[in-house]
Amino acid sequence: MKVADAVAKVLKAEGVEYLFAYPVNPIIEAAAKLDIRPIIVRQERIGLHMADAMSRMTSGEKIGVFCMQSGPGSENAFGGVAQAYGDSAPIVVLPGGYSRSLSQIQPNFNSALNYRHVTKSCEQVTVPEAVPEAMRRAFTQVRNGRPRPALVEFPSDLFGEEISDSFDPKPVPIVRYGPDSASIEATAEALLEAECPIIYAGQGVHYAQAWDSLKELAELLGAPVTTSLGGKSAFPEDHPLALGSGGRAIPKPVHHFLQKTDLIFGIGCSFTRTGFGVRIPEGKRVIHATLDPADINKDVPVDIALVGDAGLILDGLVEAVRDRSNGASEERTAAVTGEISAVKGEWLDQWKAKLTSDEVPMTPYRVIWDLLHTVDVENTIITHDAGSPRDQMSPFWEPVAPLTYIGWGKTTQLGYGLGLAMGAKLAKPDALCINVWGDAAIGFTGMDFETAVRERIPILSVLFNNFSMAIEIPIMPVSTEKFRSTDISGHYADMAKAFGGYGERVETPDQIIPAIQRGIQKTQEGTPALLEFITAKEIQISTF
Structure with missing residues (x-):
């Protein structure tokens, strides 16, 4: 069999159901032949985030896998692997590489060299007979010990070479260890x-x-x-x-x-x-x-x-x-x-005015509060994004069941939440999966809302749009006043509709709950929904 087919055979043996990917990488076709569904994203980082969520939502029982092309694909993917490393997510990354005659020549990007500081294990396969061992090592690393990414790079001229048809991979063993x-x-x-x-x-x-x-x-x-x-x-x-x-x-x-x-x-x-x-x-x-x-x-x-x-x-x-x-x-x-x-009652009393505010533009705290009291919390998986959405939501959202909140923060890349919500929906299709983000985050990964539509992943995306980078306003006063450097803008509900999803812009507090109910209904019908809430430039967070 060809090397690409051997790699796909390992994925099948390890129980991989989805291959998150961006072409061109021969593993995509080889996996599809074995009924592993490719999920093609608009940018590499989102695919890695989806793989990350697959591993998280199954406690590592199903490992998220991502593959990409050599050169630009491997270069663009770096941030997503670094995010998984920082947050200890066990994913397997399978980049293509330059042909063996070129892989060590500058300036060609060599994943096996450049990813070493953001992976648990990282290697390049240079001969066909090393494929079984390299894949076995990668899955052993992600399934045992501290969960972090493992990477195996395949030079482009290796994929078409042959290995023995007798290769019959088995799932790697899983060990648990404890103290004396x-x-x-x-x-x-x-x-x-x-x-x-x-x-x-x-x-x-x-x-x-x-x-x-x-x-x-x-x-x-x-x-x-x-x-x-x-x-x-x-x-x-x-x-x-x-x-x-x-x-x-x-x-x-x-x-x-x-x-x-x-x-x-x-x-x-x-x-x-x-x-x-x-x-x-x-x-x-x-x-x-x-x-x-x-x-x-x-x-x-x-x-x-x-x-x-x-x-x-x-x-x-x-x-x-x-x-x-x-x-x-x-x-x-x-x-x-x-x-x-x-103590909790005293604290909530201090925040009740914001959590139930009728002000216009509305405070994001009112949106979070109404969302919490509208959804079926036990059957909802929710994640924040970097910046204000994380700081506004994490203290007040009360999950009641395991793995229903995807929290993160060792590194805080904007736009992470969208891929997490999509990956969670694939892992837990019966759950309502929500990402809460801001207008800065959507600028990084918003194009991949189209991936949710195209790949039939009906998530609910809750966007806070205050037309600014609010956290940065107090620390960028001169550049804001002179050059409007913290201003950002967009009509993101229209963007969602242009991609074939459901989009709705909400401007008054009395429409928050009805809009949430409509958005949930759309997801139940199989359509990804984006609810854009026009909010105030809220910078207050719960600190002591």
Whole structure:
């Protein structure tokens, strides 16, 4: 068989159903012959984002795969791979390369050289007989250990060469590993002895599918739970012990308990210091449970460290805590949940005026609030975009089921949310999949709304249009006043209609809910919908 056919055969064996791609790459045709559906995007970055969502929404059980052509395709794809690396998403990237006689000659772009800093593994195949091993290594890397991209580059003159017809790939093994029992015992003791422990859950809980164990541990301890943006929805935010999740914007309960706590237990998280995540207060005692030992003491000094799968760790802690205690007393749990409720109520009262405002132009907070109270939250998958939509939505959106909020923020490329929503819809076709973005983000990836129409991916796209880059106004006052440098514009509902989707512009608060209902109806009919809300230049976010 040809090399391209052998690669497709591996994808089929690994359970790949969709190949996200931009031509020309011979793997596309080879995959289609095996009934792997190609999804052709308008730009490479969107295809990588869709692959990213496929992996996230299945906890890595189905790996997102993207392929592209040599040269410009590989060059353009770099941002999407860097995004997946920063947010620890396990995707397989299969670029074409220049022929072997040219691949090492400048200025020809060599993916195997240039992607090394944004991939977990990265190699170029130069002989046909190396294809099985290279593909096996790539899938082993993305299915085991810390989830991050793996890349295999194929020189263009290699695709047509032959390998043995006896090649019969099998799915790679998946391993889970955990810490020693002494670390589990020490952690259990520390959690039970703490006066006010809190649990900080990251997206490792999602990949381990350890949601039930996280909830059980929190209830045994009577401990409040907060999450990173990537871990959001790992703990139901309607639970009495839920603090919500924080990023650049933060709910008051998260801030309150981070200041009060005497022990922070981080599970399935990296504790990476970022301007788009919660900062751990100095001087706090920290226990860090993570899949990657490279994260330990990287940004936050820790007292106890556990390395391994979040599910194995949580299961071990549940058992150890239960052996030592009958669970938190009713009085303790009541006191903690009562304090959470009081702080949350006070915080929401402070924000109620914006969340329910009738002002025109409308505040985006009113749109978020009405959206939250209109959709079936449990059966909705939603993601923010970079900038204002992330900071405005993440504190107030309350997911109640796992993997219903796609949070991100280690790197913040504008336009990421559109591809995530489309990939989520392919992974979970029965869910309402929404991306919330601004007029800056749509300028980066808006053309790929046409991909949603053409590929029959009925998402709901919620756009905030305030005709400006609002966050930048306070930091670009001179350039704004003299040259209008923060002004941007467009009639994006018309753009959606031009692409064959449903588009509607909404200008008054009384039309928010009816428009959302119409947009949902269109998605149920199989048509992607874009709702463009004309909003104020809102710059206030929830901080303390």
